Every structure is written in structure tokens, then in C-alpha cells.
Amino acid sequence: MCPSKIPDGEQRGWIIPIGGAEDKENDPRILRRFVELCGGDQADIVVIPTASRLADTGSRYEKIFGELGAGKVTSIDFDTRRDTEEKSRLKRIEQASGVFFTGGNQLRITTLLGGTPVAKLIRVRNAHGVHVAGTSAGAAILSEHMIAFGEEGGSPMAGSVRLAPGLGLTNRFIIDQHFRQRDRLGRLATALAFNPFAVGIGLDEDTAAFIGPDNTLEVEGSGAVTVIDAAGLQFSSMDRVDEGEPVCLLGLSVHVLVHGATFNLHTRQASAGALVSPKEAG
Amino acid sequence: MCPSKIPDGEQRGWIIPIGGAEDKENDPRILRRFVELCGGDQADIVVIPTASRLADTGSRYEKIFGELGAGKVTSIDFDTRRDTEEKSRLKRIEQASGVFFTGGNQLRITTLLGGTPVAKLIRVRNAHGVHVAGTSAGAAILSEHMIAFGEEGGSPMAGSVRLAPGLGLTNRFIIDQHFRQRDRLGRLATALAFNPFAVGIGLDEDTAAFIGPDNTLEVEGSGAVTVIDAAGLQFSSMDRVDEGEPVCLLGLSVHVLVHGATFNLHTRQASAGALVSPKEAG
Structure with a gap:
């Protein structure tokens, strides 16, 4: 699927992949910024906890977003593909100013929502300005090409990663999460080695x-x-390597960005942004 | 210390860092190439097992190099700094066509050999054409700037790496070993963030x-x-980050090389070398 066309005069909503284990109590700056983006006390957030097998994942985020000042929060789970056709749930998503996917197993989301009216609706709403965030598995599924699973390791290896179609809000990047914590440079680089058109984004936890x-x-x-x-x-030697063999990749450009830094996915320019004092920039 | 000056009309010997756990039995291609480089049946190899605390490390490599056809192999260990002044051992090193440092703890090598006649002699002999290899800890110590220890993780973090002076055969690179196996991209990038003049070389095991x-x-x-x-x-934000904070690094160039590929440390050009067929290259 392709990202929905953005109507003339409108702007796509923000897309916010989170690397998992975001701070929920002491300094929940990521979740707070998401609530503010969605309208603060006017925010209407739908939480989709389908990736998770824990019964209280949805209600936990309902409580957190409520405490952060969101006007309205509703958790909507999907247990079967038939659930995705239910009008009341679709209507609830249609009203939302923000959609949030929790963590869990990304294949739970894509096997249940892939190709359904819910998936299509979220793409359309994002093109109309609704913000869509996801953490961990919920981050992985946001893009067109998703890392379904893979092996750990610092250097790329054939067969170390399995791609699958994701939700498809954009096709500009491939996400990997828990990046520093689970040693995933190799598998993200391997994912890019198939077809270098996309930008690889490795997200540390709480980032x-x-x-x-x-x-x-x-x-x-x-x-x-x-x-x-x-x-x-x-x-790239990806066309000629056997499973388990290392992949040769020459000419990758890597930027490590921290809070305040930016990267333009269109021009592919990195900037230290607020990290550089005006004196240095001048 | 600086690398020894290469005398007019002579060539420096090869420098061969190995990522640890090199194949010693089935297909010992790395160790075999080292023996051939040192002269095959004319090879005269000194093994320095000082990094290791295992009693049989030196004799094990004596046996392996012997089986690979080396003319003469002697293991020389150093238990104290005073040992490094002993004339018979220095003379034995002076005769060798190759020197091999085993794995273990790199700080054992540098604390025992650093600043001694042995360290100086190996630098001089390398400048005169003697080949110097090292595996794991033995690889780490070959360069001027050495990673003494550090933390695992895919993205760089202040305080995640400690540098120390190494043997100093060259100052063109900083080595990290067991690269894929121990998730060391972050600490190698952190090492470079202090001063980007050197090239970072992350070696997988058996490579x-x-x-x-x-x-x-x-x-x-x-x-x-x-x-x-x-x-x-x-x-690089290395000048302004606190311990444990992530480091911002924009504009790193990364190449993943496999058998057959090359990198010129002088021009900094990577090449797929033998991986590309003549047709593709043309």
C-alpha cells in the first residue's frame, strides 16, 4: 500500500516512532509532547494496544495520557480481523486527533490490521493531519517496510533480518527500536542492503x-x-551472499542524533540544531 | 610514542589485527596467510602470550604455526617488566620475521611491555619489514590509541569507552574486536568522537x-x-556531554568490508575489490 494522498491545502499529521521503554512517570517528555501535539486538553487520543498480550496495556496508557492532560483518551483493541469492520470503532478513530500504538509483537498488529478498514482509515486520517505515534512494535509498523524480526549483531549478515509490509504511513524510512539496548545496527543495515532507497532509523529506548x-x-x-x-x-553484495554470510556494504552515511538535533528525510541533511550555540553556528 | 621511522629503501612490515576467535583447525586461513607472509618454511615467528593468563596459550600457537609450516616458532612470555630487558629474549625477537600477540587482557600487554625495550624493538622491527599480528587483545594494542575497555551498545554514549596508549605501530586507526559478537559500534564511535583523525576498525571474530x-x-x-x-x-557533541549521555555525531562514513574488499587508510577509499566481477567493474 502507498501512503494516502495529502489533500490540497492540508498537512500530513506527525509520525512519531518511539524506541520503546519511554519514561512514563518521572519525566515523560515524549508522551507529554505527543499529548500537546494532539491538542493538550483538546486532545482526543485513541490507544491501540493490539500488539500487546497484557490485559492492562490499553488502560495503562489511558491513565497516563489522562494525567498528562489529554481531553479524551479511549483504548480500542482488536482481537480478530472482523473487529476491524465494526462501525463504532471506526467512528471513534475518525474523531481522534491522535492515534497511539503500544508495544508488543509487531506481527500481531500487521496480521490483525493489515489490509483492513482500520489500517486504511489511519493512513487517510494521517494524511488529513492526525498524528500517529507508536512505541517499540508500535513504532516498527508505522512505515511501509517493517523489520518483522531479526538477529542481534553489529555488522550486517545475510538472513539476519526479515522484512514484512507495515502500516505504510510513509515509505521514507525503516525503523528499528531498542537500538542501543539490543544491538541492532547489523540488522538495520542488512534491511537497507536489499534496497538502499529508504533511510534507516535506529531508535534507542526512551527516545x-x-x-x-x-x-x-x-x-x-x-x-x-x-x-x-x-x-x-x-x-552492496546482498545479491550474491548466502544465508549467514556477512554482507559487504560500502559508503553508508551515519548520523547519531540526540535531543535537539534534526534530520531532513527529504534532503537527507543532518543538523545539530539547538546543540550548537549561536556563536558556533555563526 | 610514534611509529618508528621507516628507513630509506625499506618497507614497513604488515600490521594484522584479528578480531579474536580465529579458526585454528578447520580452515585457519588467517593464521595460514600470516605464516606465508612471514616466509612459510623460512618463517621465524615469535609468539607473545603475555595478554593471556592461561599457561598453554603460547605452546598452543607454537603447535598451530608449526603445523601450518612455519620454519621456526618460539613463544616468549613476560611476567615482569624486568623480563623485557633480558638480552636473550630481545635477541630472539630481533631474529624473527613475524611477531604474534595472543588474546587475553590488553592491559596486561601494555602495563608489562609499555615503554620497555621490547615494545621499542617491535616498533623498530616492524618499520624494517617484520610483520606484526595480534588477535583480540593482541589486536587492540597494535595501534597508538587503544580501547582499554568499554560498554556494549549500538549508539555512542559519553563514558562508554576508555582509551589508553597502545604499542604504537601506527596511529592511523583505532581497533575494536569481537565486533559483531559483542555489539561495539557505540564504543568505537565514541572513541572516534574525542578526535576524529583516526579511522575506526571494528573486527568481527575469525576476521x-x-x-x-x-x-x-x-x-x-x-x-x-x-x-x-x-x-x-x-x-561532535563530545565536548559538552555528561557521563552516560548519548553523543551526537553527524556525518560518519561507514563501510562494511568482507573477504576480498579493501580500504586504503591513506586515501580513505573503500573498494569491493575481488567481489566485483570484471564485467561490473567495466
Whole structure:
């Protein structure tokens, strides 16, 4: 599927992948920024806890977003594909100013929602300005191409990653989460080695990429966002390696961004942004 | 210390860092190439097992190199700094066509050999054409700046790495070993963030960088060599981050090389080398 067309005169909503384990109590800056983006006390947030197998995941986020001042929060779960056709749930999503996917298993989301009216509606609403965030598995599914699962390791290896179609809000990037914590550079680079058109985004825990309508990514949170840009790739051996063999990749460009830094997914320019004092920038 | 000056009309010996756990039995291609480089049946190899606390490390490599056809192999251990002044051991090193440092703890090598006649002699002999290899800890110590220890993790973090002076055969690179297996991209990038002049070389296990007199690195073995070139760095926040905070690094260039690929440490050009068929290259 392709991202929905953005109507003339409108702006796409923000897309906000979060690397998992975001701070929910002491300094929940990522979740707070999401609530503010969705309208603060006017925010109307739908939480989709379908990735999770824990019964209280949805209600937990309802409580957190409520405490952060969101005007209205509703958790909507989907247990079967038939659930995705239910009019009352679709209507509730249609009203929302923000949609939030919890963590869990990304294949739960895509197997239940893929190709359904819910998936289509969320793409359409995002194109109309509704903000869509997801944490961990909920982050992985936001893009067109999703890492379904893979192996740990710092250097790329054939067969170390399995891609699957995601929700498809955008096709500009491939997400990996828990990045620093679970050693995923190798599998993200392997994912890019198949076809270097997309930008790889590795999200540390408690770290989010707030991607605006102009496709500029801003980092929020306590960790780093590792951007792998393969557009300048000189060589990939992905077409000739066997399973378990290392992949040769020449000419990757890597940026490690922290809070305040930005990356433009369109021009592929990184900026230290607020990290640089006016004196240095001048 | 600086690398020894190469006498007019002579060539530096090869420098061969190995990522640890190199194959010693089934297909010992790295160790075999080292023996051949040192002269095959004319090879005269000194093994320095000082990094290891295991009693049989030296004799094990004596046996392996012997079976691979080396003419003469002697293991020389150093238990105290005073041992490094002993004339018979220095004379034995002076005769060798190759020196091999085993794995273990790199700080054992540097605390025992640093600043001694042995360290100086090995630098001088390398400048005169003697080949010097090391595996794991033995690889880490070959360069001027050495990673003494650090934390695992895919993205760089202040305080995640401690540098120390190494043996100093070259100052062109900083080595990290067990690269894929122990998730060390973050700490290698952190090491470069202090001062991007050096090239970061991340060696997977059973993988070696054969660095010739012309400073071209050739990959040998079953894994990958990840080259991090920070020469084009646009920004490093290393001067302003606190311990435990992520480091912002914009503009790293990364190449993942496998057997057959090369990297020129002087021009900083990567090449797929033998991986590309003549047809593709044309």
C-alpha cells in the first residue's frame, strides 16, 4: 500500500516512532509532547494496544495520557480481523486527533490490521493531519517496510533480518527500536542492503523521532537516534551472499542524533540544531 | 610514542589485527596467510602470550604455526617488566620475521611491555619489514590509541569507552574486536568522537585486517570488518556531554568490508575489490 494522498491545502499529521521503554512517570517528555501535539486538553487520543498480550496495556496508557492532560483518551483493541469492520470503532478513530500504538509483537498488529478498514482509515486520517505515534512494535509498523524480526549483531549478515509490509504511513524510512539496548545496527543495515532507497532509523529506548509534515525528524528523549543513509551506497553484495554470510556494504552515511538535533528525510541533511550555540553556528 | 621511522629503501612490515576467535583447525586461513607472509618454511615467528593468563596459550600457537609450516616458532612470555630487558629474549625477537600477540587482557600487554625495550624493538622491527599480528587483545594494542575497555551498545554514549596508549605501530586507526559478537559500534564511535583523525576498525571474530606497507587494508576471514571514517564529521557533541549521555555525531562514513574488499587508510577509499566481477567493474 502507498501512503494516502495529502489533500490540497492540508498537512500530513506527525509520525512519531518511539524506541520503546519511554519514561512514563518521572519525566515523560515524549508522551507529554505527543499529548500537546494532539491538542493538550483538546486532545482526543485513541490507544491501540493490539500488539500487546497484557490485559492492562490499553488502560495503562489511558491513565497516563489522562494525567498528562489529554481531553479524551479511549483504548480500542482488536482481537480478530472482523473487529476491524465494526462501525463504532471506526467512528471513534475518525474523531481522534491522535492515534497511539503500544508495544508488543509487531506481527500481531500487521496480521490483525493489515489490509483492513482500520489500517486504511489511519493512513487517510494521517494524511488529513492526525498524528500517529507508536512505541517499540508500535513504532516498527508505522512505515511501509517493517523489520518483522531479526538477529542481534553489529555488522550486517545475510538472513539476519526479515522484512514484512507495515502500516505504510510513509515509505521514507525503516525503523528499528531498542537500538542501543539490543544491538541492532547489523540488522538495520542488512534491511537497507536489499534496497538502499529508504533511510534507516535506529531508535534507542526512551527516545523518539518526531517527524513533521515537512519530513524533518526531531529527536526527543534521553537516548540517541541513529540515522543510516544508504543513498550514497557504492556497493552492496546482498545479491550474491548466502544465508549467514556477512554482507559487504560500502559508503553508508551515519548520523547519531540526540535531543535537539534534526534530520531532513527529504534532503537527507543532518543538523545539530539547538546543540550548537549561536556563536558556533555563526 | 610514534611509529618508528621507516628507513630509506625499506618497507614497513604488515600490521594484522584479528578480531579474536580465529579458526585454528578447520580452515585457519588467517593464521595460514600470516605464516606465508612471514616466509612459510623460512618463517621465524615469535609468539607473545603475555595478554593471556592461561599457561598453554603460547605452546598452543607454537603447535598451530608449526603445523601450518612455519620454519621456526618460539613463544616468549613476560611476567615482569624486568623480563623485557633480558638480552636473550630481545635477541630472539630481533631474529624473527613475524611477531604474534595472543588474546587475553590488553592491559596486561601494555602495563608489562609499555615503554620497555621490547615494545621499542617491535616498533623498530616492524618499520624494517617484520610483520606484526595480534588477535583480540593482541589486536587492540597494535595501534597508538587503544580501547582499554568499554560498554556494549549500538549508539555512542559519553563514558562508554576508555582509551589508553597502545604499542604504537601506527596511529592511523583505532581497533575494536569481537565486533559483531559483542555489539561495539557505540564504543568505537565514541572513541572516534574525542578526535576524529583516526579511522575506526571494528573486527568481527575469525576476521582479520591485513594492512600492507602501503596502508591498504585487505579483509581475510569469515566475518566483516566495519570501517568508521570520521574525517567528514560535521559535528561532535563530545565536548559538552555528561557521563552516560548519548553523543551526537553527524556525518560518519561507514563501510562494511568482507573477504576480498579493501580500504586504503591513506586515501580513505573503500573498494569491493575481488567481489566485483570484471564485467561490473567495466
